[in-house]
Amino acid sequence: MTEEVAAVDLGATSGRVIVGRVGPAVLETTTVARFANEPVATADGLHWNILGLYAAALDGLRSAFTAHPEIRSIGIDSWAVDYGLLRGARHGSDGRLLGDPFHYRDARTARGVDAVHARHPHADLYARNGLQFLPFTTLYQLAAEDPAVLAAADTVLLVPDLLAYWLTGTARAEVTNASTTGLLDWTNARWDTALATDLGLSAGLLPPLIAPGDTVGSLRAEVARSLGATGSGATVTAVGSHDTASAVVAVPMRAESAIYVSCGTWGLVGVEVAEPVRSAAALAANFTNEGGVDGRVRLLHNVMGLWVLSETIRGWERDDAARSSGTAPAIDLPALLAEAAEVPVSAVPVFDVDDPRFLPPGDMPSRIDAWCDEHDVAAPRSRAAYARAIVESLAQAFAEAGRTAAALGGVDARTIHVVGGGALNGLLCQRIADRSGMPVLAGPVEATALGNVLVQARAQGLVTGDVETMRGLVAQTHTPVRYEPR
Numbered sequence: 061m062t063e064e065v066a067a068v069d070l071g072a073t074s075g076r077v078i079v080g081r082v083g084p085a086v087l088e089t090t091t092v093a094r095f096a097n098e099p100v101a102t103a104d105g106l107h108w109n110i111l112g113l114y115a116a117a118l119d120g121l122r123s124a125f126t127a128h129p130e131i132r133s134i135g136i137d138s139w140a141v142d143y144g145l146l147r148g149a150r151h152g153s154d155g156r157l158l159g160d161p162f163h164y165r166d167a168r169t170a171r172g173v174d175a176v177h178a179r180h181p182h183a184d185l186y187a188r189n190g191l192q193f194l195p196f197t198t199l200y201q202l203a204a205e206d207p208a209v210l211a212a213a214d215t216v217l218l219v220p221d222l223l224a225y226w227l228t229g230t231a232r233a234e235v236t237n238a239s240t241t242g243l244l245d246w247t248n249a250r251w252d253t254a255l256a257t258d259l260g261l262s263a264g265l266l267p268p269l270i271a272p273g274d275t276v277g278s279l280r281a282e283v284a285r286s287l288g289a290t291g292s293g294a295t296v297t298a299v300g301s302h303d304t305a306s307a308v309v310a311v312p313m314r315a316e317s318a319i320y321v322s323c324g325t326w327g328l329v330g331v332e333v334a335e336p337v338r339s340a341a342a343l344a345a346n347f348t349n350e351g352g353v354d355g356r357v358r359l360l361h362n363v364m365g366l367w368v369l370s371e372t373i374r375g376w377e378r379d380d381a382a383r384s385s386g387t388a389p390a391i392d393l394p395a396l397l398a399e400a401a402e403v404p405v406s407a408v409p410v411f412d413v414d415d416p417r418f419l420p421p422g423d424m425p426s427r428i429d430a431w432c433d434e435h436d437v438a439a440p441r442s443r444a445a446y447a448r449a450i451v452e453s454l455a456q457a458f459a460e461a462g463r464t465a466a467a468l469g470g471v472d473a474r475t476i477h478v479v480g481g482g483a484l485n486g487l488l489c490q491r492i493a494d495r496s497g498m499p500v501l502a503g504p505v506e507a508t509a510l511g512n513v514l515v516q517a518r519a520q521g522l523v524t525g526d527v528e529t530m531r532g533l534v535a536q537t538h539t540p541v542r543y544e545p546r
């Protein structure tokens with residue numbers, strides 16, 4: 061028996077709606093919609109266009125139900141930490157969003173860090189939540205909120221939970237994404253209400269927790285009519301709503317001997333373990349413990365990822381357009397990488413991609429130049445050299461983070477699995493293999509959507525078994541590309 065489910069997969073730069081066809085030996089996906097996800101700068105900061113994202117997701121789901129009217133379930137995943145504040149959401153489906161969610165790259169988070177650390181230094185927080193220090197973690201963002209807006213709100217919903225609320229009228233917090241907020245108590249998988257209260261946050265803001273595979277609710281009647289889904293009986297199912305949690309489900313690995321790199325805008329490099337690792341060594345290495353499907357723990361480090369390369373290319377394209385009155389063609393990424401592969405490794409610097417200067421949008425080549433000047437190394441001299449320097453720096457960061465993850469988690473790592481968009485970057489995958497000394501298995505590219513689909517399918521009884529069984533189905537249906545170290 062095979063049936064179909066729909067995955068709404070929202071990334072930091074783009075989103076997609078994918079229909080998954082699943083059965084005991086079948087795992088197929090069809091992309092029915094892709095759309096851009098561009099932040100909007102206003103007078104008070106950088107925001108997500110959340111209504112535009114919701115509208116695009118609805119359009120995609122409408123196309124999905126038109127082509128596949130028997131879809132049984134919808135699952136939503138997105139990036140972590142960002143949220144919407146609502147008033148009235150606890151009392152039904154008519155809760156009001158109190159402004160567009162801030163973007164995690166907005167500069168306001170600095171004052172939130174200061175406010176939180178004045179009461180709880182990072183080492184104290186790490187003992188409670190096991191999270192690496194990232195200045196945009198949800199609890200820092202909430203500490204930077206306008207007090208009047210916080211006082212008016214009665215619910216905080218992370219991005220996938222917010223869209224699920226608009227679809228169903230049910231306000232819930234899925235636990236894998238909740239684990240990224242800094243407000244989850246790992247000892248009992250409950251909200252750390254004592255910490256929230258001590259930071260001046262109402263514990264009532266935090267909605268009930270649910271796990272991947274739980275049903276969020278049925279589609280609101282008007283939503284079902286709008287989507288053409290009135291006869292399908294489709295429900296919204298909680299998945300690993302943090303996109304990396306879904307991606308790790310679809311890594312065709314043996315967790316006891318593998319490192320994973322979920323590589324897109326960010327590079328999430330880690331291992332899967334049974335319990336959080338909150339040792340002094342993990343704290344010193346700035347490693348994070350985030351929730352996975354079926355109670356697994358993702359012990360990982362956030363590396364800046366392909367953001368540095370994509371933002372570099374966007375800057376060059378803007379420069380080209382300005383020089384040619386807006387008529388310049390887009391940069392051909394495969395051609396750029398092919399040219400970069402011809403640049404000798406010895407001719408480019410390896411820089412620290414996790415330097416905070418690379419976090420905000422802006423002129424990446426100038427920032428690379430500044431880093432090189434400060435460290436007395438020669439900066440790249442051509443676009444191909446910049447691309448090669450970025451690839452080499454990412455590969456080095458991924459290799460180092462992978463070795464550290466394996467050591468901290470007690471994993472006898474023999475293979476690195478690269479999933480997500482980075483799996484298409486053959487130069488990057490080869491250089492990860494070279495710098496780590498381990499074979500790299502690249503793919504699947506759509507790991508996040510596959511993990512989303514698989515959790516829904518299991519909840520619907522279309523597949524059975526544990527995470528290893530689901531990974532076995534991925535391995536059976538999606539062959540990775542192998543890169544041997546040279």
